[in-house]
Amino acid sequence: MRNVRLIFIREFTAYFATPLAYVFIVIFLMLAGLLTFFMGGFLERDQADLVPFFEFHPWLYLFLVPALSMRLWAEERKLGTIELFLTLPISMNQAVTGKFLAAWAFSVTALLLTFPFWITVNYLGAPDNGVVFASYIGSALMAGAYLAIGSMISACTKNQVIAFVITTATCFVLTLAGSPVILDFFSAWASADIVQAVGNFGFLPHFQSIQRGVIDFRDVIFFGSIIIIALTANAVIIDWRKAT
Amino acid sequence: MNLAISVKGLTKQFGPRTVVDKVTFSANIGEVLGFLGPNGAGKSTTMKMIVGFLSPSEGSAEVCGFDVLKDPLDVKRSVGYLPEGAPAYPDMTPLGFLRFISGIRGFNGSEREERVQNAVRMTRIEEVAQQPIETLSKGYKRRVGLAQALLHDPKVLILDEPTDGLDPNQKQVVRDLIKEMASTKCIIISTHILEEVDAVCSRAMIIASGKVVADGSPSELKSQSGSGDLEEVFRKVTLNA
Numbered sequence: 001m002r003n004v005r006l007i008f009i010r011e012f013t014a015y016f017a018t019p020l021a022y023v024f025i026v027i028f029l030m031l032a033g034l035l036t037f038f039m040g041g042f043l044e045r046d047q048a049d050l051v052p053f054f055e056f057h058p059w060l061y062l063f064l065v066p067a068l069s070m071r072l073w074a075e076e077r078k079l080g081t082i083e084l085f086l087t088l089p090i091s092m093n094q095a096v097t098g099k100f101l102a103a104w105a106f107s108v109t110a111l112l113l114t115f116p117f118w119i120t121v122n123y124l125g126a127p128d129n130g131v132v133f134a135s136y137i138g139s140a141l142m143a144g145a146y147l148a149i150g151s152m153i154s155a156c157t158k159n160q161v162i163a164f165v166i167t168t169a170t171c172f173v174l175t176l177a178g179s180p181v182i183l184d185f186f187s188a189w190a191s192a193d194i195v196q197a198v199g200n201f202g203f204l205p206h207f208q209s210i211q212r213g214v215i216d217f218r219d220v221i222f223f224g225s226i227i228i229i230a231l232t233a234n235a236v237i238i239d240w241r242k243a244t
Numbered sequence: 245m246n247l248a249i250s251v252k253g254l255t256k257q258f259g260p261r262t263v264v265d266k267v268t269f270s271a272n273i274g275e276v277l278g279f280l281g282p283n284g285a286g287k288s289t290t291m292k293m294i295v296g297f298l299s300p301s302e303g304s305a306e307v308c309g310f311d312v313l314k315d316p317l318d319v320k321r322s323v324g325y326l327p328e329g330a331p332a333y334p335d336m337t338p339l340g341f342l343r344f345i346s347g348i349r350g351f352n353g354s355e356r357e358e359r360v361q362n363a364v365r366m367t368r369i370e371e372v373a374q375q376p377i378e379t380l381s382k383g384y385k386r387r388v389g390l391a392q393a394l395l396h397d398p399k400v401l402i403l404d405e406p407t408d409g410l411d412p413n414q415k416q417v418v419r420d421l422i423k424e425m426a427s428t429k430c431i432i433i434s435t436h437i438l439e440e441v442d443a444v445c446s447r448a449m450i451i452a453s454g455k456v457v458a459d460g461s462p463s464e465l466k467s468q469s470g471s472g473d474l475e476e477v478f479r480k481v482t483l484n485a
Binding site: 002003006007010014017018079080081083084086087088089090091242 | 292295296297298317320321323325327328329331332333334335336344345347348349350376392
C-alpha cells in the first residue's frame with residue numbers, strides 16, 4: 001500500500017508539473033458546458049435534472065480520457081525511465097495500480113469541478129439529488145474503465161499518439177457495442193449468442209442504467225471487472241516486453 | 245562472506261540473436277569490475293539481467309545471495325542501478341525525484357530526508373537540486389542518476405556507462421566518487437573508454453559478441469600484449485570474436 005501511495009503521489013503531481021492538468025480541466029469544463037447548454041438544451045427543456053449534462057460524458061471521455069492515459073506507460077518507455085522504475089523494489093501490481101489510480105483521481109477531480117452545474121440546477125429547481133449523485137458515480141466508473149483500457153494500450157507502445165488513437169478507437173467500439181452500428185456488423189455472420197455477448201459489453205446501457213438513479217450492483221461489477229481485466233493485461237504486457 | 249554477485253551461464257536471446265552468451269563470473273565486495281567491450285557487445289543486457297529488469301533466457305544470477313528470478317524484490321533492494329543514459333523524470337526536480345526514490349526505498353520521516361541530502365552532497369548536485377531535471381546539463385543529469393543509485397547505500401552498485409559523454413572535470417567527479425565507495429561495495433561499471441579501467445577498476449572483463457573474452461586485473465590484461473598496451477589487447481580479443 002505504501003508503494004502504491006508513493007507512486008500515486010508522484011504520478012498525480014506530475015499532471016500539475018506541466019500545463020497538461022490545466023489544459024485538460026479547462027477544456028473538459030468548457031466542452032461539458034457547451035454540450036449541456038447548446039446541444040442538450042439544458043434550459044429549454046425546462047426540467048430540473050442533469051440528464052443533458054451527463055448524457056454527453058461518454059462522448060467527451062472518448063477523446064479526453066485517452067489524452068490522459070496515453071502517457072502512462074508510453075512516456076516511460078520513450079524516456080527510458082521504465083528501466084529505472086521497474087528496477088525499484090516495487091511489484092508490477094503496485095506499479096500498474098499506482099499509475100492507474102493517479103490518472104483516475106485526476107479525472108475524478110476534473111469531474112468534481114463540474115459542481116457549478118449541480119448548484120445551478122438546484123438553484124433553478126428541485127432536482128432529485130440522489131439521481132445526480134448516482135450519475136456522478138456512473139460517470140466516474142466509466143472514466144475509470146476508459147482509463148484502464150487506455151493504460152493497457154499505452155503499455156504496448158512508446159508512441160503516445162498511437163496509444164491515443166488506438167485507445168479512442170477501442171473505447172468507441174466498446175461504448176457503442178450495444179447499439180445497432182456494431183451489432184449489425186456481427187449479426188451478419190455470427191450466431192445470436194455471440195451477438196448478445198458483444199451487446200452486453202456495451203458501455204452505454206450500463207452507464208444509462210446508473211444514470212436513471214439506480215446504482216445496480218451489476219453495472220458496478222461490469223465497470224469494475226473491465227478495470228481489473230484491463231489492468232491485469234497491462235501488467236502482463238509490461239512484464240512480457242519490458243525493453244522495447 | 246564477501247561474495248556479492250554470482251552469475252552462471254547467463255544467456256539472453258532476442259529472437260534468433262544471442263546477445264549474451266553463457267556469461268559466468270563472480271565478484272566480491274571491494275572490487276570495482278569494469279565491463280569493457282565494443283558497442284552492442286552485450287554489456288548493458290548483462291547488467292539488465294543482473295538487476296532484474298530483463299529475465300535471462302538461460303542461466304542464473306545471484307546478488308547478495310538472492311536469486312534474481314526467485315527473489316527479484318530482494319535483489320532490487322540490494323542493488324543501486326544507473327541505467328544507460330541516466331533516465332529520470334524530466335519534470336521533477338532532483339530533490340523531488342530523490343525524495344520519491346527514498347520513499348520507495350523504504351525510508352520514512354527524517355531519515356527519508358537525510359538520505360536525500362546525503363546523496364545530494366555526495367554527488368555534488370546542491371546547486372541544481374531545485375531546478376527541473378530537463379533543464380540540467382548531461383553531467384548533472386548523470387550525477388542525479390548516481391545519487392538515485394547510491395541513496396540507500398547498497399552493497400552492490402551497477403553503473404551503465406557512468407562517465408559517457410561527460411567532460412574531463414565531470415568524469416573526475418564521478419571517478420572520485422566510485423573510488424571513495426570502492427572498499428565497502430561491489431561496483432560494476434560498463435564502459436568502452438579504456439582509460440576508465442586504469443582510472444578506477446581493480447578488475448576488467450572484456451566482453452565481445454556476448455562472450456567474456458578476457459578477465460583479469462588491468463595489469464594482467466596488459467601483460468597479454470607485448471607492448472603492455474590495453475588498447476592493443478582490446479583490439480586483439482574483440483576483433484576475432
